[in-house]
Structure formats: C-alpha cells, structure tokens
Amino acid sequence: MDQKxxxxxISFLRKQFNMTQKQLANRLGVSxxxxxxxxxxxxxxxxxxxxxxxxxxxxxIENLLEGNLTYPDFKWKGILVLNYPENIHSxxxxxxxxxVEFQLSLLMLTGINHIIIIGIExxxxxxxxxxxxxxxxxxxxxxxxxxxxxxxxxxxxxxxxSRYGIMMIYGLDxxxxxxxxxxxxxxxxxxxxxxxxxxxxxxxxxxCLYPQGTYRTLKNFDIHKEERFEKLILxxxxxxxxxxSREDLWDASVLIHIIERHMGERIGYLxxxxxxxxxx
Numbered sequence: 001m002d003q004k005x006x007x008x009x010i011s012f013l014r015k016q017f018n019m020t021q022k023q024l025a026n027r028l029g030v031s032x033x034x035x036x037x038x039x040x041x042x043x044x045x046x047x048x049x050x051x052x053x054x055x056x057x058x059x060x061i062e063n064l065l066e067g068n069l070t071y072p073d074f075k076w077k078g079i080l081v082l083n084y085p086e087n088i089h090s091x092x093x094x095x096x097x098x099x100v101e102f103q104l105s106l107l108m109l110t111g112i113n114h115i116i117i118i119g120i121e122x123x124x125x126x127x128x129x130x131x132x133x134x135x136x137x138x139x140x141x142x143x144x145x146x147x148x149x150x151x152x153x154x155x156x157x158x159x160x161x162s163r164y165g166i167m168m169i170y171g172l173d174x175x176x177x178x179x180x181x182x183x184x185x186x187x188x189x190x191x192x193x194x195x196x197x198x199x200x201x202x203x204x205x206x207x208c209l210y211p212q213g214t215y216r217t218l219k220n221f222d223i224h225k226e227e228r229f230e231k232l233i234l235x236x237x238x239x240x241x242x243x244x245s246r247e248d249l250w251d252a253s254v255l256i257h258i259i260e261r262h263m264g265e266r267i268g269y270l271x272x273x274x275x276x277x278x279x280x
Contacts, residue, residue, distance in 0.1 A: 004041030005067030011039040013057040027056050055276050058111050060182055075114075076165040076188060078107035079156065082119030082127065083147040083171050083206075085244050090119070091126045094174075094249065094268070095256035098130050102268040103169055104138070106207070109273060110184040112167055113138040118145050118156060136270045161210055171206030174252035176259065176267065177238030184209070187232055196229035199240035206242070 014024050014035075021035040028035075028049045037043040045053050054061045080103055082090050090100035100117075107115055117127060121144045133140060145152040153170075160166060165188060175197075187195050187209050194214050197205040208229060234240050243249050256267050266272050 002067055003038075003044050006044065006065060007039045007041040007067075009059070009064065009067040010035075010053070010057065013059060014039075017057070019056075024056060028052050060185070075163075076110075076112050076167060077160055078104075078110075078112040078115040079160070079166055079168040080104065080107065080115060080117045081147050081153065081168070081170045082117065082123045085172065087246065088172065088243070088249060089126065090123055091130050092249065093253075095253040095260070097268050099172065099249075100127050100131065101270060103172070104131075105268040105270060105273055106169065106175060106180075107167060108136075108138060108270060109181050110167060110188065111181070114164075115139070116141045116143060116156065116160070118143045118153065119147060120144065133270065135274065137274045138270070157210070162213060165212045165214075166210040168208045168210065169206055170208070172243040173205045173207065173240060174243055174248075174255070175205070175207075175234075175238065175240045176255065177234070177240075180238070183232070183234070183238075191230065193230045195232050197240070198231050198233050200234055200236045200238070202231075202233065203242070205234075205240055 014021070019027075021032040021039070025032040025035050030049065034043070038045060050061050050064070054064050057064065080100070082100070084090070084099075088099070091098050093099075094102050104115065115138060117124065117140060119127065119142075124142050124144055128142065131140070143156060145156070147153070157166065157168070167184070167188070188211075191209065191211055192214070193211070195209045197207045199205060209232075239255065241248070243252055259265055260267060
C-alpha cells in the first residue's frame with residue numbers, strides 16, 4: 001500500500017465532492033487533522049472507517065487502498081426512456097416507490113447524477129409531478145418523444161455520446177443484488193465497447209452502457225440487436241428480470257418487501273443513495 005498515492009486519491013475525491021477536510025472528518029467520526037495526515041501520506045485509514053470512507057468518496061475499497069483513479073474526468077450521463085409494457089406507467093408503485101424512482105436509483109448507484117428522461121408528453125407530465133429530487137444531488141432534463149421512434153432516440157444518443165459516456169435504460173427491469181455499483185463501474189471505467197447487461201440465465205436486460213463516442217460504432221441504436229453489444233453477465237445471486245406485466249410488477253414488489261422487512265434495507269430511495277454517495 002502506497003500511503004502517498006492513497007492520500008492523493010483521498011484528497012482528489014474529497015475535492016470532487018466539494019467537501020472540506022472537516023466535513024469529511026465529521027462523516028467518519030474522526031478529526032480533520034486525521035484527514036490531513038492521510039492526504040499528506042503520513043498515515044492510513046483504520047479498517048474500522050474504510051467502508052464509510054469508500055462510500056463517502058464513491059470508490060471501491062480496493063481502489064482506495066491502491067490509490068487508483070481511473071479516468072477521473074470521464075463523465076457519464078444517464079438516459080431513461082419511459083418505455084413500459086401496456087397498462088404500466090411511471091407513477092405506478094413498486095413496493096412503496098414510483099417505478100420511475102426505482103429506475104433512477106440504478107443510475108444513481110452507478111454514480112451518475114445528470115439524467116435525461118425521455119417519454120411521451122403525458123408520461124413526462126406524470127413523472128414531473130411525482131418526482132421529488134430536491135436534495136438528491138441529481139440534475140434531470142426532460143425530452144418529449146415517441147419512445148417507439150428509434151430516430152428520435154438515436155438523435156438524443158448521438159447528441160450526448162460525443163462528450164459523455166451514456167448509461168441507458170430502455171424498458172423496465174427489476175435488478176437487486178450486492179456489489180451492483182462495483183459491477184456497473186467496472187464497465188464504465190474499463191470497457192471500450194458498448195455493453196448490454198444480461199441476467200445469469202443469459203437473458204438480455206434493458207440496460208446498455210456506451211463509453212464516450214462508442215455509440216457511433218453502432219451507427220443506429222436498436223435494443224433488439226443484442227449481437228451488436230458486448231455482454232455483461234450478472235452473476236448468480238443478483239436477481240434480474242424483465243417486468244412485462246402487472247403480475248411481474250407484483251412479484252418485484254413482493255421481493256422488495258421481503259428484503260426490506262428481513263434485511264433492514266431500503267431499496268431505491270434516492271435521498272438515501274444521495275446521502276451515502278455524499279451528494280447532499
């Protein structure tokens with residue numbers, strides 16, 4: 001472990017989140033002098049605060065200890081297309097949250113806080129009314145478009161992918177499991193090709209990731225042409241499936257209820273994620 005390299009990483013990420021040494025110290029329950037020592041390479045965080053520190057700085061513990069900062073200026077946007085099965089809408093409840101909030105939570109877990117929501121006019125209007133993103137540390141833009149019109153979707157992708165990487169959700173999936181953040185970030189930081197998620201049964205999901213500029217390699221986006229993407233297979237233990245009906249929506253709600261009741265977790269709450277990511 002190179003303490004100086006790790007100290008520079010802590011300093012850089014703290015400043016990225018606009019935190020003072022005192023603010024970070026308060027989060028961790030240590031003194032600001034301790035933070036200063038770490039950043040100057042004169043000491044290392046105790047194992048008891050490593051998890052809190054990695055969450056506050058939005059970095060894996062392994063990369064934190066090694067002082068790895070891969071592509072720190074590589075920016076990503078999220079694109080959420082409100083493309084739902086018949087009789088399912090963004091404002092419907094998935095356990096205790098609107099569907100659209102659960103979908104936004106997947107983007108926030110990845111560290112993306114600039115999101116474009118695309119949908120037909122009525123769906124966009126409903127979404128604006130129900131979303132409460134104050135103090136969530138995210139910026140949302142809305143674009144009205146026919147979600148079945150691939151030309152409109154392609155135009156938005158092309159306009160943004162020249163300057164940003166894009167994580168795109170085009171459809172409705174339920175995804176839950178440990179280390180999702182690490183999994184998504186591995187693609188964001190290391191992949192050079194467009195990537196699409198598949199569950200452990202090799203069924204394609206509705207989430208695609210385009211590193212900066214790679215959308216052009218596909219020329220035109222078509223969610224149905226899976227062979228054009230690299231595959232990221234979600235490991236066993238991560239529950240992932242398409243929601244194609246209200247019965248599937250009910251199944252997902254039951255799963256969330258069981259997890260929250262018996263594991264003490266809150267799933268999909270934007271403010272909770274923003275607090276853990278240091279976005280508040």
